[in-house]
Amino acid sequence: EVxxxxxxxGLVQPGGSLRLSCAASGFTFSRYWMSWVRQAPGKGLExxxxxxxxxxxxxxxxxxxxRFIISRDNAKSSLYLQMNSLRAEDTAFYYCARDxxxxxxxxxxxxxDSWGLGTLVIVSS
Amino acid sequence: SYELTxxxxxxxxxxxTATITxxxxxxxxxxxxxxxxxxxxxxxxxxxxxDQRPSGIPERFSGSNSxxxxxxxxxxxxxxxxxDYYCQAWDTSTAEVFGGGTKLTVL
Numbered sequence: 001e002v003x004x005x006x007x008x009x010g011l012v013q014p015g016g017s018l019r020l021s022c023a024a025s026g027f028t029f030s031r032y033w034m035s036w037v038r039q040a041p042g043k044g045l046e047x048x049x050x051x052x053x054x055x056x057x058x059x060x061x062x063x064x065x066x067r068f069i070i071s072r073d074n075a076k077s078s079l080y081l082q083m084n085s086l087r088a089e090d091t092a093f094y095y096c097a098r099d100x101x102x103x104x105x106x107x108x109x110x111x112x113d114s115w116g117l118g119t120l121v122i123v124s125s
Numbered sequence: 126s127y128e129l130t131x132x133x134x135x136x137x138x139x140x141x142t143a144t145i146t147x148x149x150x151x152x153x154x155x156x157x158x159x160x161x162x163x164x165x166x167x168x169x170x171x172x173x174x175x176d177q178r179p180s181g182i183p184e185r186f187s188g189s190n191s192x193x194x195x196x197x198x199x200x201x202x203x204x205x206x207x208x209d210y211y212c213q214a215w216d217t218s219t220a221e222v223f224g225g226g227t228k229l230t231v232l
Contacts, residue, residue, distance in 0.1 A: 035221070037168075045160070045168065045211050047221035059220050062126070095167060109156030110215045111173035118167060 002026040002114045004096045009119030016086050016123070022079040022096030022116060029077035030054075033099035033106045036070060036081050038092035039118070046092075049081065050099065050110070064090075086123045093118040127216040129224035136230045143199040145227045147212030150193060155214045157195040159188060162226075163208045171210075172197060199229075207231045 008020040020036070035050040049060045049070040058070050069082040079096055097112035130148045137143040147157065157175050160168035170179050172188035175195065185200045195214075199206055212224040 044226040045162075045213075045223040047213075047223060050221070061220070100170075100173060107156075107174060108215075109158055109174055109213070110221055111158040111170055111213070112160075112168075113170050113173075113179060115167040115169075 004116035006116045006119035009121045011122045017084045020081040024077045030074040035097045037095045040092040131224040131227045134228045137202045143202045145197040147195040153191045159197045160211045
């Protein structure tokens with residue numbers, strides 16, 4: 001069974017930093033692109049970042065470029081999101097999501113076939 | 126930036142067909158997927174690549190995409206289908222984009 005378990009969320013002051021982790025199990029982590037998607041309380045979904053299987057390609061939504069860094073450790077089957085210079089508008093549930101692939105190639109449209117339960121980040125003074 | 130527009134809410138009677146739309150510039154040229162999210166739960170993929178159903182998703186869920194509009198259709202909607210639904214597409218200039226979401230009420 002595919003499992004994605006996020007951790008690392010919490011309360012942080014504006015301008016502060018936080019590192020989120022996602023522990024994956026039940027599948028060969030190194031064969032999949034992975035993503036972070038966030039959802040402000042009571043609001044819609046927003047894609048944040050994704051990373052290729054070997055970490056050689058990364059992409060970010062414009063609002064977090066230069067502040068957030070996505071990374072992975074395939075030996076530990078783990079995904080990370082380093083969040084710096086946090087702002088109030090970064091307050092959200094952060095989900096780890098697996099990108100659907102066909103033999104290692106992400107499906108067109110980058111659908112996410114598995115999601116974690118999310119971890120809540122609150123940016124407030 | 127690329128934007129996807131969904132109606133905020135849709136209502137349907139049990140057993141009837143629910144239709145949720147997602148609009149975007151030349152959306153028919155992109156692949157669209159749909160997610161279902163129930164309160165307090167994580168999203169679940171119900172349609173990918175416009176009209177493909179993941180294993181385990183009931184046949185009453187179907188999708189289409191043409192022109193500027195993608196559509197999620199739930200034939201014979203059930204009370205358990207009441208949820209928020211999000212469309213998602215990928216664009217070369219803005220990468221991944223989600224629609225604002227549609228709250229489906231079955232009553």
